[in-house]
Amino acid sequence: MxxxxxxxxxxxxxxxxxxxxxxxxxxxxxxxxxxxxxxxxxxxxxxxxxxxxxxxxxxxxxxxxxxxxxxxxxxxxxxxxxxxxxxxxxxxxxxxxxxxxxxxxxxxxxxxxxxxxxxxxxxxLCTELGIELLHKLCSRGEKAPVEGEKKATCTLSRRETEVLRLIGEGFTTSEIAEKLFTSKRTIETHRQNIIDKTQVRNTAALIKFAVTQGLL
Structure with missing residues (x-):
């Protein structure tokens, strides 16, 4: 409790x-x-x-x-x-x-x-703030690596990649669950697995990682 x-x-x-x-x-x-x-x-x-x-x-x-x-x-x-x-x-x-x-x-x-x-x-950090901070980072000149740059080793499943893409587009947990025809608890589990695999600490860092590594 x-x-x-x-x-x-x-x-x-x-x-x-x-x-x-x-x-x-x-x-x-x-x-x-x-x-x-x-x-x-x-x-x-x-x-x-x-x-x-x-x-x-x-x-x-x-x-x-x-x-x-x-x-x-x-x-x-x-x-x-x-x-x-x-x-x-x-x-x-x-x-x-x-x-x-x-x-x-x-x-x-x-x-x-x-x-x-x-x-x-x-x-x-909530998703809305993560997206907002990511946009600010991008506007300051930080961008995804060009083709041929080495990417960090990170293996996401097909469903985890789907969830990550939807998080990056700003959808809430409930909206993602509805789009993927599953439960909110399942989406929360996928989200935590993604964070564990990418070794980031919050949503803002997760989205930044996904962009800089070409996952989004």
């Missing part, structure tokens, strides 16, 4: 996340707070594995809260949840110790996958 604490100053967002997580036997919301100070006051009284943490909150914001969490509760993994998509915010939070960063418009299946990934101590 993954025990989750929500920290967001909007009750409607917390209610929405609860609804997204309902029905998942291994995910349970055990605490809620409207700011970082409230969250830190709750943590000594309840066991938490993952904190879903907003950035812009009154009294104590997400950045200060994240720093306190890393110092006082290093065993708790933090997944940032925000509408801020600028890479400055993403880099700042990841460098401060967050294990992942997702936008508030993320789909149900990707939210589940993000929480499970972060709970295992692995980094996660």
């Amino acid at each position: 993954i025990r989750i604490a929500l920290a967001d100053d909007h009750a409607i967002i917390r209610d929405g996340i609860r609804a997204l997580l309902s029905g998942e036997d291994d995910l349970q919301v055990v605490a809620e707070a409207s700011n970082g100070r409230q969250l830190l006051a709750l943590l000594p009284t309840v066991a938490v594995d993952v904190v879903l943490l907003d950035i812009n909150m009154p009294d104590m914001d997400g950045y200060e809260t994240l720093q306190r969490l890393r110092n006082d509760y290093p065993q708790v993994h933090v997944l940032m949840l925000s509408m801020l998509s600028h890479e400055e915010y993403i880099n700042r939070m990841l460098e401060a110790g967050a294990m992942g960063y997702v936008l508030k418009n993320v789909g149900k299946a990707e939210m589940h996958f993000a929480i499970r990934t972060v709970a295992e101590g692995r980094q996660f």
Whole structure:
């Protein structure tokens, strides 16, 4: 069971996340707070594995809260949840110790996958941000290797290559499952296998790898 604490100053967002997580036997919301100070006051009284943490909150914001969490509760993994998509915010939070960063418009299946990934101590970046950061990298002059350049050794199955192509096109886990006539859990498994085989840490790195190695 993954025990989750929500920290967001909007009750409607917390209610929405609860609804997204309902029905998942291994995910349970055990605490809620409207700011970082409230969250830190709750943590000594309840066991938490993952904190879903907003950035812009009154009294104590997400950045200060994240720093306190890393110092006082290093065993708790933090997944940032925000509408801020600028890479400055993403880099700042990841460098401060967050294990992942997702936008508030993320789909149900990707939210589940993000929480499970972060709970295992692995980094996660939602697909929309991965695509956006990849476009920025490409616009700065990074490009796929020309024909004849040596590619990294990486053997993906036909279905894994299909899943990777669809991830690169920006489709969500649910949309990929629908297109390939399979379950979301199967797509999550393929996605994790791809990450393991390519030895990247998150979606942005995965897509960059796929482009630079000519897999997309």
